[in-house]
Amino acid sequence: MPTYTPPLRDMQFVMHEVFHLTDEFKAMPRYAEVDVDTVNAVLQEAGRxxxxxxxxxxxxxDTEGCQLDTATHEVxxxxxxxxxxxxxVEGGWAALSCDPEFGGQGLPFALNQCLYEMLNSANQAWTMYPGLSHGAYEALVAHGTDEQKKTYLPKLTSGEWTGTMCLTEPHCGTDLGLLRTKAEPVGDGTYRITGNKIFISAGEHGFTxxxxxxxxxxxxDAPKGSKGISLxxxxxxxxxxxxxxxxxNPIFCTALEHKMGIHGNATCALALDGAVGTLVGEPHKGLAAMFVMMNAARLGVGNQSLGLTEVAFQNALAYAKERLQMRSLSGKKAKDKEADPIIVHPDVRKMLLTARAYADGARALQVLCSLLVDKAHHHPDEKVRKDSDQLVALLTPIVKAFVTDNGxxxxxxxxxVFxxxxxxxxxxMEQFVRDAxxxxxxxxxxTVQSLDLLGRKVLGDQGAAxxxxxxxxxxxxxEEGVNEAMAEFINPIALLGEQMTKFTTEIGFKGFQNPDEVGAAAVDYLRVAGHLVFxxxxxxxxxxALRKIAxxxxxxxxxxxxQTARFYFAKLFPEIHSLMRTARAGSKSLMDTDAVLA
Known part of the structure; x- marks a missing residue:
C-alpha cells in the first residue's frame, strides 16, 4: 500500500524563503495580518x-468508482x-480563501493552492468535488448579479452546495463555438435551457x-460561433x-463516463430539458465570464499533477531504498546483503531525481502564480494589479501543459522504479499514472494550451507579457551574474533569456506568412518557455540554499x-536545444504528408 507524508518543509521553503509571501501580504491590506505562524499552522492542519x-x-x-441509478438519475x-x-466542510476548508462578505475566512489564494496540492496527492478524484466549486465561486464573484451572489455565494463558500462548469457537448469539445444548447427567455428574468453536456466532473453526487x-x-438571437455564447x-x-x-430542476445525469482514471469522481453526461436558469453577465459574453472558471481550473489541473508527482516520488524513493536487485556497477554497497538496493543504480536515481525536480519546480511555479493571483485581485497599486494579471495569464498555459506533461x-x-x-x-503507482x-x-x-501561449499570450500582445x-x-x-557559485544556475537561463526574443520573433515572422508554422512550433515552444520559467x-x-550554507x-x-537544481540543469534543462531545433523545422514535414495520411 502507498503512503503519503505532506511536504510541509518544501512548501515552507518556497513560501517563506524563496518568495517571502508574508512580506508580500503586508502590502495588501486584506492579508496584512497573515504571518508565518498562521501560514504554517494552516499548512500543518491541511496536511493532516x-x-x-x-x-x-x-x-x-478508484476500485469502487461511482454508480448511477438510471431510474432516479442519482449517483x-x-x-x-x-x-x-x-x-x-466542518473543518472550514471550503471557506479558506473565500471573501468574508460571503462567510469566507479571507486567507490568501496561495494558501488555498497549497491545501489543494496536498489534497491532490492524497486523492485527486475526491478533491475534484470541492475543487470545481471554488471555480464556480470565482466566476460568480466576478460576473454574478447581486441577487446571484446573495443566493449562491454563501452556500458555495461554506461548502453546503457544490458547483460545476458545463461546457462540452457530444459534438464539440474545445471548439465551443459549435455548441447547440439553447436558452429560451421566459419573460420573468429566467430562461429555460435545453441541451446535452458531457464530461461534467462532479456533475451529480449526494454530498450536498x-x-x-x-x-x-x-x-x-445569438450570432454563430463563440461570440454567441451566454452563461x-x-x-x-x-x-x-x-x-x-x-x-x-430538469437537469439530470443520464450516464457516467467510463474513464481510465479518476474513477472516484462522477464524470457525467447531463441532459437539460427546459431547466430554469438565470443569466450570468451580459448576453453573448458568456465565454469571457466562464474563462474566470476555466483559468482557475487550468491552474488547478497543474496542481493535480504536482500532487501526483509528489506522492509518486515519495513512494518510489521508499521502494528504491528497500528493494534489493543486483550489485552496483562500482562495487558492492550493501555488503551484508545478497544484493544492493536499487537506489544505487544511476538510471534509478535519474528517474527519482526527475520526479523530485519536476515536483520542486511545479511547486515553486504554483506558489508564484497564486501570489500573482492574490496581487492581481487585492494589491492597492493598480499597476501591480495589471502587471500581475498579465504575468499570470502568460504562466497559466505553462502551468497547465508543462506541469501535466512533466507529471x-x-x-x-x-x-x-517499481x-x-x-x-x-x-x-x-499505476493509479497515479492513469490519473496523471x-x-x-x-x-x-x-496542444490547445500551447497555441494559447504562443498565439494569444506571446504573439497576440507583441511579446509584452x-x-x-x-x-x-x-x-x-x-543580481547574481558575478557570483561564481551561482554560475552553473545563472548562465543557462541568461543564455536562454537572450535566445527567446530571437526564437519568438523568428516563429512569429514565419507564422505571419503561414499560420501553420505557429501550430507546428507551439508545443515545442511551450516546453522551451516552461524550462525558462523552471x-x-x-x-x-x-x-x-547557497546563502544558507554560506x-x-x-x-x-x-x-x-x-543537488536537485544541479540535476535539473544537467539532465532536464538541455531539452531546450532539441526543442528549439524541432520548432524551427517548420510545418512542411507535417503538412506535406497527404500520401502518408491518405
Missing part, C-alpha cells in the same frame, strides 16, 4: 486532513467520500443538498426567494535543494 481523511480512500475509491460515490466531504451548475448556452447559473434544485430549496513523465518514471510491482494495483494521463487532456488539451517574464529573469541574472525558479531556490547551516535540506 489530506493524509488522514482523504488519502486512505484513494485506492478504494452513488465510493464508500467514505461523502463522510470525508462532511469533515472538509444542491449543485450549482454554470452552463454555456445560446440565446435565440447561465442552473441549480439542481430551484432556489426560492427566501433561500430555501424548491422543486427539482505524466514523472509518475511513469516512478512506476518504472519494476513488475509498478503495474500491480495495490502498490498504487488524464490531466494532459481535460481543461483544454496541452513575455518581456515581463524576461525582466524577472534579467533581474536575477544581474530554470529561473531553480536558480532562485539554489540562491537561497551562513553556516548544516541542514541537509539545503544541500538537497542544490
Amino acid at each position: 486532513f489530506a493524509a488522514e481523511v482523504t488519502f486512505p480512500l484513494n485506492i478504494s475509491g 452513488t460515490t465510493p464508500k467514505g467520500f461523502k463522510e470525508a466531504y462532511g469533515k472538509y 443538498d444542491n449543485i450549482v451548475h454554470l452552463v454555456l448556452a445560446r440565446l435565440p 447561465f447559473v442552473v441549480p439542481k434544485f430551484k432556489v426560492s426567494a427566501d433561500g430555501s430549496l424548491g422543486e427539482r 505524466f513523465a514523472a509518475t511513469n518514471a516512478c512506476m518504472q 519494476g513488475g510491482h509498478g503495474y500491480i494495483k495495490e502498490w498504487g 494521463r488524464i490531466n494532459m487532456i481535460y481543461e483544454g488539451t496541452n 513575455l518581456k515581463k517574464l524576461g525582466k524577472l529573469v534579467g533581474q536575477l541574472v544581474q 530554470g529561473y525558479l531553480f536558480a532562485r531556490m539554489a540562491q537561497v 551562513e553556516g547551516s548544516t541542514d541537509p535540506f539545503y544541500t538537497a535543494k542544490l
Whole structure:
C-alpha cells in the first residue's frame, strides 16, 4: 500500500524563503495580518486532513468508482467520500480563501493552492468535488448579479452546495463555438435551457443538498460561433426567494463516463430539458465570464499533477531504498546483503531525481502564480494589479501543459522504479499514472494550451507579457551574474533569456506568412518557455540554499535543494536545444504528408 507524508518543509521553503509571501501580504491590506505562524499552522492542519481523511480512500475509491441509478438519475460515490466531504466542510476548508462578505475566512489564494496540492496527492478524484466549486465561486464573484451572489455565494463558500462548469457537448469539445444548447427567455428574468453536456466532473453526487451548475448556452438571437455564447447559473434544485430549496430542476445525469482514471469522481453526461436558469453577465459574453472558471481550473489541473508527482516520488524513493536487485556497477554497497538496493543504480536515481525536480519546480511555479493571483485581485497599486494579471495569464498555459506533461513523465518514471510491482494495483503507482494521463487532456488539451501561449499570450500582445517574464529573469541574472557559485544556475537561463526574443520573433515572422508554422512550433515552444520559467525558479531556490550554507547551516535540506537544481540543469534543462531545433523545422514535414495520411 502507498503512503503519503505532506511536504510541509518544501512548501515552507518556497513560501517563506524563496518568495517571502508574508512580506508580500503586508502590502495588501486584506492579508496584512497573515504571518508565518498562521501560514504554517494552516499548512500543518491541511496536511493532516489530506493524509488522514482523504488519502486512505484513494485506492478504494478508484476500485469502487461511482454508480448511477438510471431510474432516479442519482449517483452513488465510493464508500467514505461523502463522510470525508462532511469533515472538509466542518473543518472550514471550503471557506479558506473565500471573501468574508460571503462567510469566507479571507486567507490568501496561495494558501488555498497549497491545501489543494496536498489534497491532490492524497486523492485527486475526491478533491475534484470541492475543487470545481471554488471555480464556480470565482466566476460568480466576478460576473454574478447581486441577487446571484446573495443566493449562491454563501452556500458555495461554506461548502453546503457544490458547483460545476458545463461546457462540452457530444459534438464539440474545445471548439465551443459549435455548441447547440439553447436558452429560451421566459419573460420573468429566467430562461429555460435545453441541451446535452458531457464530461461534467462532479456533475451529480449526494454530498450536498444542491449543485450549482454554470452552463454555456445560446440565446435565440445569438450570432454563430463563440461570440454567441451566454452563461447561465442552473441549480439542481430551484432556489426560492427566501433561500430555501424548491422543486427539482430538469437537469439530470443520464450516464457516467467510463474513464481510465479518476474513477472516484462522477464524470457525467447531463441532459437539460427546459431547466430554469438565470443569466450570468451580459448576453453573448458568456465565454469571457466562464474563462474566470476555466483559468482557475487550468491552474488547478497543474496542481493535480504536482500532487501526483509528489506522492509518486515519495513512494518510489521508499521502494528504491528497500528493494534489493543486483550489485552496483562500482562495487558492492550493501555488503551484508545478497544484493544492493536499487537506489544505487544511476538510471534509478535519474528517474527519482526527475520526479523530485519536476515536483520542486511545479511547486515553486504554483506558489508564484497564486501570489500573482492574490496581487492581481487585492494589491492597492493598480499597476501591480495589471502587471500581475498579465504575468499570470502568460504562466497559466505553462502551468497547465508543462506541469501535466512533466507529471505524466514523472509518475511513469516512478512506476518504472517499481519494476513488475509498478503495474500491480495495490502498490498504487499505476493509479497515479492513469490519473496523471488524464490531466494532459481535460481543461483544454496541452496542444490547445500551447497555441494559447504562443498565439494569444506571446504573439497576440507583441511579446509584452513575455518581456515581463524576461525582466524577472534579467533581474536575477544581474543580481547574481558575478557570483561564481551561482554560475552553473545563472548562465543557462541568461543564455536562454537572450535566445527567446530571437526564437519568438523568428516563429512569429514565419507564422505571419503561414499560420501553420505557429501550430507546428507551439508545443515545442511551450516546453522551451516552461524550462525558462523552471530554470529561473531553480536558480532562485539554489540562491537561497547557497546563502544558507554560506551562513553556516548544516541542514541537509539545503544541500538537497542544490543537488536537485544541479540535476535539473544537467539532465532536464538541455531539452531546450532539441526543442528549439524541432520548432524551427517548420510545418512542411507535417503538412506535406497527404500520401502518408491518405
